Amino acid sequence: MPTIADSMNTMIRETTAPCPHCGKVLPAKAYSFGGSSRTIPDPCDCPGYMAERKAAEEAEGEAKARAARMEMVRKLERSNIPRKFWRAPIRRKDALDTVAKGGGLYIQGENGRGKTELASAIGVQVLRAGKSVYFASAVEIKGALFSTGYKTETEQQLFARLSRPWLLIVDDVGKECDSKPVVSMLYRIFDERDKNERPVIVTSNFSKKELTARLAQCGDESAARAIVSRLFGMTRKVEIAGRDWRIPAKDERG
Numbered sequence: 001m002p003t004i005a006d007s008m009n010t011m012i013r014e015t016t017a018p019c020p021h022c023g024k025v026l027p028a029k030a031y032s033f034g035g036s037s038r039t040i041p042d043p044c045d046c047p048g049y050m051a052e053r054k055a056a057e058e059a060e061g062e063a064k065a066r067a068a069r070m071e072m073v074r075k076l077e078r079s080n081i082p083r084k085f086w087r088a089p090i091r092r093k094d095a096l097d098t099v100a101k102g103g104g105l106y107i108q109g110e111n112g113r114g115k116t117e118l119a120s121a122i123g124v125q126v127l128r129a130g131k132s133v134y135f136a137s138a139v140e141i142k143g144a145l146f147s148t149g150y151k152t153e154t155e156q157q158l159f160a161r162l163s164r165p166w167l168l169i170v171d172d173v174g175k176e177c178d179s180k181p182v183v184s185m186l187y188r189i190f191d192e193r194d195k196n197e198r199p200v201i202v203t204s205n206f207s208k209k210e211l212t213a214r215l216a217q218c219g220d221e222s223a224a225r226a227i228v229s230r231l232f233g234m235t236r237k238v239e240i241a242g243r244d245w246r247i248p249a250k251d252e253r254g
């Protein structure tokens with residue numbers, strides 16, 4: 001491994017020096033740097049030297065792994081994926097495969113079936129694969145559009161924040177009665193993402209028909225139809241129905 005001395009070309013001479021572990025006389029290089037000098041023997045083949053080198057390599061490997069873990073935590077924090085789902089298991093491998101290939105998902109099911117958990121778990125895997133992910137609840141998007149008082153971002157900045165990441169997760173669409181500006185913003189985001197072939201994962205309690213009705217309540221019917229049609233065109237439906245999958249299934253044959 002090159003040292004500072006190498007890079008500054010301050011090696012003064014070839015010499016010999018004893019191995020600090022076994023005492024064997026080895027070829028060595030004598031360096032002078034900043035008024036002091038140092039003699040470094042070449043690698044030895046004795047067990048003491050080998051053990052020291054192995055320990056140094058392990059320490060370096062651990063430092064790299066630690067740095068990678070910290071970088072992953074920073075990415076997870078920036079993604080806004082809820083912390084409680086960072087270690088959630090992938091319960092639907094088929095859903096992860098769809099997203100990995102660039103396809104979107106519409107995860108539908110009642111509360112407590114693990115829709116947000118599944119969407120988040122997929123988001124974490126996409127992040128680990130080196131792609132950008134952003135998680136937002138529909139309520140947060142509404143809040144960002146209608147925040148009173150000091151606005152932290154313009155509508156354009158919100159649009160950019162939700163359009164740029166490779167994967168966008170929008171949680172709980174249709175939960176609240178969404179007004180026209182919210183429906184219009186969601187439409188623009190889905191449209192932009194579709195054009196750029198960036199997938200979206202939407203979770204919702206509602207079927208296609210129910211969602212259209214929900215969005216039409218406070219917006220208008222044609223806008224609601226347009227957004228739902230666009231959304232279902234760019235996603236595959238994953239239905240989480242029946243019993244809660246976190247409760248082990250009973251054998252019902254008997």
Ligand SMILES: [Zn+2]
Pocket residue numbers: 019020021022023024044045046047048049
């Ligand atoms: Zn030695």
